[in-house]
Amino acid sequence: MSATLTRLPAADTLRVATSGSVDDGKSTLIGRLLYDTKAILADQLATVERDTARRGGSGMDLALLTDGLTAEREQGITIDVAYRYFATPRRRFILADTPGHEQYTRNMVTGTSHADLAIILVDARQGILPQTKRHAALVALLRTPHVALAVNKMDLVGFDRAVFERLRDEFLALTASLGFESVTPVPLSALEGDMVVDRGTNLDWYTGPTLLQVLESAATTRHIDGAFRYPVQLVSRSRFGERADSRGYMGRIESGSVRVGDEVRAWPSGVAAKVAQIVTLDGTLETAGAGRSVSLILDRQVDVTRGDLLTHAHDAPVLASEFAARLAWLDNTPLDPRRAYLVKHGTAVVKAKIVAIEDRLDIHTLQPIAGDTTLSANDIGRVRLKTARALPLDPYAAVRSNGSFLLIDEATLATVAAGLVEEVPQRG
């Protein structure tokens, strides 16, 4: 395949997150994926060869392609989420490479929050480890639809079919109840290159897809099929059209779609109006869907500001100032229930208190443990929050974009936790 063909962008983009520990060979796998899809260019290869030699190695240490920071290269670890871009004739990919060795929850949650597909990596010699189960559970918590289980280092178990099949069956049993749309185990050797992009010659007994084929064929998440959710970012100073009230409500459609004439409501006020125009710099649209940034003009004067959410009148969220959520605690300073935090939900930022910590997941068994009084970095727990004003919420399971929020420390302004709305009060 020519380099030109490989690098010409295809129509859609799949977001992929990888997780695995240092020893699983994750950096080598990503290096292999980039190398064999011709996403690595000649000068990068020359640099890797030079750096490999400088470290006393020979040939090319593919892991050096992805470890970007000095400390990572010196210590042979991955510190932070790194983003890689590559394309095949079928599709474009944004790959979030998340480290597994420390602060894995924090980085995995970050990388996985965008993902359509997660690659979970295991070492064929080690089998399914407690951390493999944690990774799977985290991916399930964030509702990433597709999982590829990369059973790496098959070369070190003699490309033994029985080893792969045992791991495959164990993983499929483990994930059967986690609600994934698809789980695809692939035996491979990142070092030798078997079944990553090329099939190689060592795994002829395996008839399933290569890892790249799994990535090329997974369905992307269709936010367009969900409920219409439009957080208002800004209100234009200019007016569109001759009416005195025709301000543009700028925002991005996070979910669903909208059409001129649709009846919408602004939350938290609940005030109703009709969509008069959908405006972009390139002209007006009849209809617009998830992912598109536009300005909406309404047919009557309403009091709508930044922080409000526009939805269809017939498909309303639940307005609540007290709700249950699962928090992934990200900051090194633990949760302090005496303190006030800020919740950023859509474009709204409101004060919030944690009124109860209901449980914390045991990181080894993922069973809830009650009785904790705090959450620390990498903990995942269920809490009850009370907010200074009501927020228009959906459960995360129903509408990802409108069921997620950030928790921000009012003093340091750091993002301290990621929140997933679990339970909102019943309507009416």
Add this chain to the structure above:
Amino acid sequence: MSAATALHAFKGSDPISRMGSDPGPGLLLSHLDALESESIHILREVVAEARNPALLFSGGKDSIVMLRLAEKAFRPDRFPFPLLHIDTEHNFDEVIAFRDQRAKELGEKLIVRSVGESIRTGRVVLRRPDESRNVHQSVTLLDAIQEHGFDALFGGARRDEEKARAKERVISHRNEFGQWDPRNQRPELWNLYNARVAPGEHLRVFPISNWTELDVWQYIRRENLAVPSIYFAHERAVVDRNGLLAPVTALTPPRAGEKAVTRTVRFRTVGDITCTCPVASPAATLDEIIAETAATTITERGATRMDDQTSEASMELRKKEGYF
């Protein structure tokens, strides 16, 4: 079963066929539409949350795209921020002329602060009079941030440019010394951005983080954007230095033993004259640049930047000192 048969068997159950139906005309975004909308969303979020943002505009292709995105995000309003250029005074004339012309066409305010001025006032001390001013931009930049009280700076850096950039957030937090701490970055989840910043600190914001060099050129073509002439093939005197074609200018004469030759070249990046090299190329139109970019075997910075090649971690070290 042979590899070929296995592949065929897999294609038979291709999950692509299970994808949902087309939701209707205009509803699915092309990849450039998706990138554009993501960038507009980031620009608007930061404008809403920051007190005093500015947009870095150098006249280079990435910042040309940034200006177009600002138009898409905020027109018919004026931009809710000024444009800022940190000028080393070692820039190509064509690029500076383009910079001024573009700011004028847009009717937006352009603030220029110069590394030369920092040298003349003693804020920057050079070890050698002819050393590159590229790294010293950090001082001038941080002074300009302090002078104007900017708390958020939009930049056109992309993650595909360089390995340290691949680890940077869309919204990158800088301490009161303007430094980047890669071990202590704010996590970025979903499409939620935390653009809050304490007094004295500031944010660097990279709305085109997810764009590649190829995306930038395709967008320039789609939007019919003008770019400085030196991006297109032209005849230029150069010397071959360590595999790079170093431009011969009044500032950068040939070194002892080097011989200037005239080659057909174009620039892939337009930075400081003393550290930016053109590449040999016959590409004279946007279509030819796009075809060349799609087929290139050398990275953008690898082909053109002397400053990235001094060590494995040149960019990382500069960023920790407050670089863009």
